[in-house]
Amino acid sequence: MGVVIPLDGAGNKKRASIEPLVKLTQADMERVNESILSHARSHVELIPEIASHLINSGGKRIRPMLTLAAARMVGYEGDHHLKLATAVEFMHTATLLHDDVVDESDLRRGKQAARVIWGNQASVLVGDYLLGQAFRMMVETGSLESLRILSNAACVIAEGEVLQLSVSQDTSTTEDAYMAVIVAKTAALFAAAAEVGAVVAKRPPSEQAALESYGRNLGVAFQLIDDALDYSGSTEKLGKGVGDDFRERKITLPVVLSYRRGTAEERSFWKRTLEDGNQTADDFIYAKKLMERHGALKDTIDRANHYGDIARDALAIFPDSGLKDALLEAVEFCVARAY
Amino acid sequence: MGVVIPLDGAGNKKRASIEPLVKLTQADMERVNESILSHARSHVELIPEIASHLINSGGKRIRPMLTLAAARMVGYEGDHHLKLATAVEFMHTATLLHDDVVDESDLRRGKQAARVIWGNQASVLVGDYLLGQAFRMMVETGSLESLRILSNAACVIAEGEVLQLSVSQDTSTTEDAYMAVIVAKTAALFAAAAEVGAVVAKRPPSEQAALESYGRNLGVAFQLIDDALDYSGSTEKLGKGVGDDFRERKITLPVVLSYRRGTAEERSFWKRTLEDGNQTADDFIYAKKLMERHGALKDTIDRANHYGDIARDALAIFPDSGLKDALLEAVEFCVARAY
Numbered sequence: 001m002g003v004v005i006p007l008d009g010a011g012n013k014k015r016a017s018i019e020p021l022v023k024l025t026q027a028d029m030e031r032v033n034e035s036i037l038s039h040a041r042s043h044v045e046l047i048p049e050i051a052s053h054l055i056n057s058g059g060k061r062i063r064p065m066l067t068l069a070a071a072r073m074v075g076y077e078g079d080h081h082l083k084l085a086t087a088v089e090f091m092h093t094a095t096l097l098h099d100d101v102v103d104e105s106d107l108r109r110g111k112q113a114a115r116v117i118w119g120n121q122a123s124v125l126v127g128d129y130l131l132g133q134a135f136r137m138m139v140e141t142g143s144l145e146s147l148r149i150l151s152n153a154a155c156v157i158a159e160g161e162v163l164q165l166s167v168s169q170d171t172s173t174t175e176d177a178y179m180a181v182i183v184a185k186t187a188a189l190f191a192a193a194a195e196v197g198a199v200v201a202k203r204p205p206s207e208q209a210a211l212e213s214y215g216r217n218l219g220v221a222f223q224l225i226d227d228a229l230d231y232s233g234s235t236e237k238l239g240k241g242v243g244d245d246f247r248e249r250k251i252t253l254p255v256v257l258s259y260r261r262g263t264a265e266e267r268s269f270w271k272r273t274l275e276d277g278n279q280t281a282d283d284f285i286y287a288k289k290l291m292e293r294h295g296a297l298k299d300t301i302d303r304a305n306h307y308g309d310i311a312r313d314a315l316a317i318f319p320d321s322g323l324k325d326a327l328l329e330a331v332e333f334c335v336a337r338a339y
Numbered sequence: 340m341g342v343v344i345p346l347d348g349a350g351n352k353k354r355a356s357i358e359p360l361v362k363l364t365q366a367d368m369e370r371v372n373e374s375i376l377s378h379a380r381s382h383v384e385l386i387p388e389i390a391s392h393l394i395n396s397g398g399k400r401i402r403p404m405l406t407l408a409a410a411r412m413v414g415y416e417g418d419h420h421l422k423l424a425t426a427v428e429f430m431h432t433a434t435l436l437h438d439d440v441v442d443e444s445d446l447r448r449g450k451q452a453a454r455v456i457w458g459n460q461a462s463v464l465v466g467d468y469l470l471g472q473a474f475r476m477m478v479e480t481g482s483l484e485s486l487r488i489l490s491n492a493a494c495v496i497a498e499g500e501v502l503q504l505s506v507s508q509d510t511s512t513t514e515d516a517y518m519a520v521i522v523a524k525t526a527a528l529f530a531a532a533a534e535v536g537a538v539v540a541k542r543p544p545s546e547q548a549a550l551e552s553y554g555r556n557l558g559v560a561f562q563l564i565d566d567a568l569d570y571s572g573s574t575e576k577l578g579k580g581v582g583d584d585f586r587e588r589k590i591t592l593p594v595v596l597s598y599r600r601g602t603a604e605e606r607s608f609w610k611r612t613l614e615d616g617n618q619t620a621d622d623f624i625y626a627k628k629l630m631e632r633h634g635a636l637k638d639t640i641d642r643a644n645h646y647g648d649i650a651r652d653a654l655a656i657f658p659d660s661g662l663k664d665a666l667l668e669a670v671e672f673c674v675a676r677a678y
Contacts, residue, residue: 044498046505098467101440102460121441124463125500128437131467132493135474139487147486148478154471159383161464166385 016332018060024326025068028082032064035086039133050114050126054093057111062222062330063193064089070197070211073323080141080200087150088193090134095157095189097127102161103248146196153192160184164250169277171259171270173251182223183216190219210314217311218331224304225338227252228297231288232338243284249274253303257296258287266290301338308335355671357399363665364407367421371403374425378472389453389465393432396450401561401669402532403428409536409550412662419480419539426489427532429473434496434528436466441500442587485535492531499523503589508616510598510609512590521562522555529558549653556650557670563643564677566591567636570627571677582623588613592642596635597626605629640677647674 022029040051064085071081099105100113101120115123131154138147164181167173194215198208230245231254245252251274259270269286273279291297308331318324361368379390403424410420438444439452440459454462470493477486503520506512533554537547569584570593584591590613598609608625612618630636647670657663 042498042501044501044505046501047498098463102463120459121504122501124437124441125497125504128433128470129494129497129501131470132490132495132497135486135490136494139483139490142483144478144481144483147474151471151474151478155468155475156471158464158468158471159381159386162381162383162385162461162468165460165464166383 016329016336018062018330018333020322020326021065021069021330024323025065025072028068028072028085029061029065031079031082032061032068032085032089035082035137036089039086039090039137040130042129046118046122047126047129050097050118050122051093051130053111053114053117054096061089063092063189066190066193066215066218066327067197069323069327070194070215071201072197073318073321073327074198074201074203074207074211076197076201078200080143081197083137083141084143084146084150084196084200085193087134087137088189088196090130090137091150091154091157092189094127094130094134095161097123097130099161101127102165103250105244105248141200143196143200145199149192149196149199153188156184156188160186160188167251169249169275170251171255171267171274173256175253175256175260178251178253178256179220182220186223187216187219190222191216194218206317210317213314214311214327217307217314218334221304221307221311221331222334224253224300224307225335227254228300228304228338230254231291232297246273246284246287247279249277253300254291254296255287257299258290258294261294261296262290297338301335304335304338308332355668355675357401357669357672359661359665360404360408360669363662364404364411367407367411367424368400368404370418370421371400371407371424371428374421374476375428378425378429378476379469381468385457385461386465386468389436389457389461390432390469392450392453392456393435398431400428402431402528405529405532405554405557405666406536408662408666409533409554410540411536412657412660412666413537413540413542413546413550415536415540417539419482420536422476422480423482423485423489423535423539424532426473426476427528427535429469429476430489430493430496431528433466433469433473434500436462436469438500441504442589444583444587480539482535482539484538488531488534488538492527495523495527499525499527506590508588508614509590510594510606510613512595514592514595514599517590517592517595518559521559525562526555526558529561530555533557545656549656552653553650553666556646556653557673560643560646560650560670561673563592563639563646564674566593567639567643567677569593570630571636585612585623585626586618588616592639593630593635594626596638597629597633600633600635601629636677640674643674643677647671 036055037052040055041048067081067085067088097114100115101123105113106116114126135147135151138150160181160183164185167177167181191212192215195208195212198211227245230242230252233242255270255274259267262270269290273283273287311331312328315324315327375394376391379394380387406420406424406427436453439454440462444452445455453465474486474490477489499520499522503524506516506520530551531554534547534551537550566584569581569591572581594609594613598606601609608629612622612626650670651667654663654666
C-alpha cells in the first residue's frame with residue numbers, strides 16, 4: 001500500500017502487470033473457461049454460436065478472475081467459486097450484448113459486434129439467455145447470499161445503464177452525475193464479483209466488505225481509464241474503436257471536464273458534436289486538442305488513481321500473500337494502461 | 340374433468356369465465372399489485388415510468404394469478420407466494436419489453452408499445468432491470484427450489500425466443516417445430532408460475548409436477564388461441580393489433596396448417612407474404628380466406644382444446660375446492676376466448 005510506482009516512465013521499477021494475477025488464477029480459470037463453454041451450450045444453435053463469438057473474442061476475464069482470486073486469497077478450498085465466476089462472466093457478457101444493441105456499436109473488443117453479424121434481435125435474446133444461465137449457476141452453489149449480491153448487482157447495472165441514457169447527450173452533466181453512472185454500470189459488477197469470493201468462503205462481513213470495496217473502487221478506476229483511452233489509446237490496446245464514445249455521443253469524464261473548463265465557443269463545439277450529433281471528420285481531432293488544452297485526460301487519470309488508491313487500501317486487512325500482491329498490482333496495471 | 344362445455348353457443352350452460360379465479364385471488368392480488376408498484380420504483384426516473392406504463396396497461400396478470408391460486412389451493416398460509424407472484428409478473432413484463440424490441444411491434448395490449456414511446460434502448464434496459472428485480476424478490480423468499488425453477492424458466496423462455504427467430508419466415512416449419520417454440524417461449528413461464536405455488540407450500544413432488552403440467556398445458560392452449568385470434572379476433576379482444584402476426588411475418592400454427600394443406604399456388608402466396616415479406620393491402624383478407632378454406636383456425640382451436648383437456652386432468656389429484664374449480668374453469672375460459 002501507499003507505495004507510489006512511478007508510472008510516468010521514470011522506469012526505476014518494473015512496469016505493473018496483470019500477469020501475476022493471471023498466473024495465480026490460471027488453474028481455476030481453465031476450469032471456468034470449460035464451464036463457460038459447456039454452459040453456453042444449447043440445442044438452439046444460435047446461442048452457442050453467438051456466445052462463443054463473444055467468449056472467444058479475447059476479453060481479459062478480469063471480473064471472474066476477481067472472484068477466483070478473492071475466494072482463494074481468503075482460503076477457500078471448495079469449487080463453488082468456479083460457478084460464481086462463470087455466472088459473473090455470463091452477467092458481463094449479457095450486458096455487453098445488450099450494450100451493443102443500446103449503443104449501436106459496430107465493434108466489440110476489436111471484432112465485429114454480435115449485433116452486426118446476427119442482428120439486434122438475437123443479441124437481446126442471447127443476452128437474456130446468458131443472464132438466465134448465470135442465475136441457474138448461482139442457484140447450483142446454494143448460496144442465497146451470493147444470489148442476493150449478484151441479483152442486486154444485476155438491478156444496479158441496469159439502473160446505471162438507464163441513468164446513462166438519461167444523462168447521455170447532455171454536456172452539462174456534472175462530474176457527480178457521471179460518477180453515479182459508472183459506479184452503477186461498471187463498478188457494481190466488479191464489487192459483487194470480488195465480494196462473492198469472500199461469501200462463498202463464508203468469511204466474516206468485514207472481509208466481504210473489504211473485497212466489495214476493493215472491487216468497486218477498482219471498477220471505477222478501470223472505467224475512468226477506459227474513458228481516457230477512448231480519446232488517447234489505440235484501437236488495438238482498447239479492444240474497441242478509439243473515438244467510439246465521441247461518435248456515439250457519450251458523455252464521459254474527459255468531456256465533462258473539458259466542457260466545464262472550456263470557453264463559450266468550446267462549449268458550443270461540445271454541444272454541436274455531442275448534443276446535436278452534428279459531427280464532421282475533423283471534430284474528433286479537435287476534441288482531443290481541447291482535452292489536451294484543459295488537462296482533461298490527465299485529470300481523468302488522476303481521478304482514476306484516487307480510486308485505485310482506495311482499492312489498494314481496502315485490502316490492508318488481509319495478511320500478505322502472493323494473491324494479495326497480485327490483486328494490488330492489478331490495480332496499478334489497470335491505471336497504468338493509460339500511459 | 341372430462342365434461343365438455345358446449346362453447347359453440349348451444350347455451351345450455353353458462354359461459355366459462357375467468358371471474359371465479361379473479362375473485363378468489365383478489366385479496367392476494369391486491370397485495371401483489373402493491374408489491375409490483377413498489378418494486379418497480381427506482382431513483383432512476385425512467386424505470387418506474389416505463390414499468391408503470393406496462394403495469395397499468397391492463398394485462399390480465401394470469402401468470403401471477405396462477406402462483407397465488409396454486410399456493411392457496413394446496414393450503415399455503417404464508418406470504419412468500421406474493422413475492423414469487425410479483426417475480427413471475429416481472430419476468431413476464433421483462434419478456435414483453437424485449438419482445439417488442441425483437442418484433443418491432445408498435446402496439447402492446449392495444450396501447451403504444453414502450454419502445455415506440457421511449458425507444459428500443461430504454462426497453463432493453465428496463466427489461467433487464469425488471470429481470471434483476473425478479474431475482475431479487477425470489478432471493479427474499481429464501482426458496483432455492485423456486486429460484487431453480489424460475490431461473491430455468493428464464494433460460495428456456497430465451498431459448499424459445501431465439502428458436503422462434505430461426506424458424507421465423509420459414510413457411511415449411513413443421514407443427515412439431517412450432518410447438519417446441521411455444522412450449523418454450525410461453526408455456527414455460529405458465530408452468531413455473533403454477534409449480535412454485537406448490538414449492539413455496541412445501542408440497543410433495545407429485546403436487547409440484549401436477550401444477551407444472553397444468554401450467555404448461557394451459558400455456559400451450561393459451562398461445563394457440565392467441566395465434567388463432569390474431570387472424571379472427573378483434574384488436575379490442577386481443578389487446579394487440581389483429582393481423583400483427585401476419586404483418587410481422589410470424590409463422591404460427593394457423594399458417595403452418597394452411598401452408599401444408601394448400602395448393603402450390605397457395606404456398607407461393609404464403610412464401611411471398613411471409614418469407615419474402617412482400618405484402619399488399621388485400622393479402623391479410625386472402626390469408627384469412629385460405630385459413631377458412633383449410634379449417635386452419637378451427638383445427639388450431641381443436642389443438643388448443645387438446646392441451647386444455649390435459650391441463651384439467653393434471654389437477655385431478657387435488658381434492659375438490661373452490662380454487663380448483665376456478666382453475667379448471669380458467670382453462671375453459673382461455674379456450675373459449677376464440678369463439
